[in-house]
Amino acid sequence: MRLIATRLTATLLASALIAPAALAQTATLPAPAIPVQTLKDVTKELSSDAYEGRAPTTAGETKTIDYLVKRMKAAGLKPGNAGKWTQDVPMVASTASAVRPMVFSGGTTPLSLAYKSDMVVGTYRVVPQVSIANSPVVFVGYGVNAPEKGWNDYAGLDVKGKTVIILSNDPDWAVPETKGLFNGREMTYYGRWTYKFEEAARQGATAAIIVHDTEPAAYPWAVVQSSWTGEQYELDAANNHMDQSQAIGWIQLAQAKALFSSAGKDFAALSRAAATKGFRAVPLGVTMSVGFENKIKKSLSHNVIGVLPGKPAAQGGAPGDYVLYSAHWDHLGRCEPVNGDDICNGAVDNASGTAGLIALAETFAKAPPTRRSVAFLAVTAEESGLLGSAYYAQHPVFPLARTVAGINMDVLNVNGAVRDFEITGAGKSELEDMVKPLLAAQGRRITPEATPEKGHYFRSDHFSFAKLGVPMLAGGSGEDLVNGGVAAGKAAAEDYTANRYHKPQDEYRADWNWDGAVQDLTIYYQLGRELADGNAWPNWYKTAEFRAARDRSRAGAAQ
Structure with missing residues (x-):
């Protein structure tokens, strides 16, 4: 999810401002009447305990789907999938149980790490059990293999049968500026945990363990704990994901330091070395053992x-x-209890964004028909790795070559009106040229990303479409609140991350201020309306990594 808002980096802001305007801009549309009561009602309903946290393939999903279909019908939408309201998404859920401690042997002091408090572990493989005994441990720095950057943490290394220990984020994440080989403070995809596990599997590692450090990871251990325990979802696959590592997981920073000390290594010194080009992996001279049972459930989500x-x-x-x-x-369903409450209600993340989807559907339905069709897609299993959007992008109901562009909503602002707007993945898409005059009409400005190290661009559903070429806008309220300014906005964002994000405390509150959400939804509506009434086919800027995919897609489409 995108926490409250993300910001455009200063470097990319400059490039966006000097990019030629690729699209003609029509007069700004009048501001629509966004139905605030719909935002309140849908968010409150979906985040109630009756929905049990909206985990995919549960009774909570059934209630969620029924409610969304009812609201879409009432709004005046038509079924989008050849007369059906839903698209089947084949899923496999794995639940680890009887997890044995993760034991590191061979050092000066044997270490036994407890499940949940010291480490979390699981597997992508669809197998009934995992048992790893005495796997040699290798520190592979940031676990990056980036040929285009001349960087390979696996150079000259054979990790088959071995356990790799990996640091969070990119090698240059601590650089204050957003420039450098890995964009400095702005996370690249190489810094995402998903990439690190993917690369470890490609290298043949038996197990891949990431060291959790709150600042570079961008969230506290409690988030890892709640997200990596209980049912874990993946798209069903014919090969049962046997090409993946046997085990993947995280360990606490303090435990990693203890491990390195036991191996006679200096964790701090090796971490510094790992941030420099030419780093070579370091065998720790210890072995890792772990095991657990794995309950498998195959089912359909939607x-x-x-x-x-x-x-x-x-x-x-x-x-x-x-x-x-x-x-x-979707959200996390039942999760690690806090004061006896084990339902992760996901009110802000992402009942609010789903409410925004319904509110926009109602707004479009009450307006005159558009020239092009407008589709509203509520996807499943974002919290499990963007699975629903990935499945749709790979099996599109509406051809991607005929999909003009999209707008993704992951979290709405419930803190009040703002003076700014942040674009995730800025400097990439011509949609930015279209949104600037809409923001100007509201008296708002684009501001640099407050927390570029969090890698929000790779953490929500727009990424699934972008990878296949569809221009997607992902952005929303910044931190400059009309009431309280940046200090108040920053405090609200930090409070949410620390106390509610992916926890049972993310619950609906009647005293939320929806003015900022209305500001953003107005922008989303006006942009979508302009695209739907016009002839433009926005593209990625020529320097964007998704431009080639879009060009290939459009070249094969009937004009």
């Missing part, structure tokens, strides 16, 4: 798809072109 068809071609319409709005309906 994306929910509604559509407002565009005008018929005879009336000048282009109903075969689609403007897409997306938000994820």
Whole structure:
């Protein structure tokens, strides 16, 4: 999810401002009447205990799907999937149990790490049990293999049968500026935990363990603990994910330091070395053992798809072109209890964004029909690794080549009106040229990303579409609150991250201020309306990594 808001980096802001305006800008549309009561009602309903945290494939999902279909019908949408409201998403859930301590042997002091408090462990493999005994341990720094940067932490190393220990984030994450080989403070995909496990598997590692350090990880251990225990979801696959490592997981920073000390190594010194080009992996001279039972459940989850068809071609319409709005309906379900409460309600993340999806559907349905079709997609299993959006992008109901662009909503601002707007993945898409005058009409400005080290660009569903070429806007309220300024906005964001994010405390509150959400939804509506009524096919900037995918896609589309 995108925590409250993300910001455009200063470096990318400059590049965005000097990029040529690729699209003609029409007069700013009047501000629509965003239904605030819908935002309140949908958020409150979906985040109630009755939905048990909206975990995929549970009774909570069934209630969620039924409610969303009811709201889409009432809004005036049509079923989006060939007469159906849903798209089946084949899922496999794994639940670790009887987890044995993670034991490191061979050092001066044997270490036994307890499940949840010291470490978490699981597997992508669809197997009934995992048992690893005496796997040699190797420190691979940041676990990055980036040929285009001349960087390979696995150079000259064979990790088959071995356990790799990996640091959080990118090698230059501590650099205050957002520049450098790995963009400094701004996380690249090489810094994401998903990449680190993917690369370890490609290298043949038996186990991959990331060291949790709160600042570079961008969230506290409690988030890891709640997210990595209980049912873990993945898309079902014919090979049962046997190409993945046997075990993946995290260990606490203090335990990592103790491990290195037992191995006669200086954790701080090796961490510094790992941040320099030319670093070579270091065998620790110890072994790792761990095991657990793995309960497997295969089932279907569902994306929910509604559509407002565009005008018929005879009336000048282009109903075969689609403007897409997306938000994820799922959350963590039942999670690590806090004061006896084990339901992670996910009110802000992402009942609020789903409420925004319904509110926009109602707003579009009450307005005159658009030239192009407008689709509303509520996806599953974002919290499990963007699974619902990934499945849709790989099996699109509406061809990606005919998908004009999209807007993703992951968390709405419930802290009040703001003076600024942050764009995730800024400096990449021509959608930014279109959104600037809309923001100016609200008297708002684009501001640099407050926490670029958190890698929000890779943490929500827009990324699934971007990888396949579809331009997607992901952005929203910054931290400059009208009441209280940046100090108040920053305090609210930090409070949410520390006390509610991925915890049972993320619950609906009647005293939320929805003014900022209305500001953002107005921008989303106006941008989508302009795209849906126009002829433009926005693209990525020529320097963006997704430009080639879009060009290939559009080249094969009927114009």
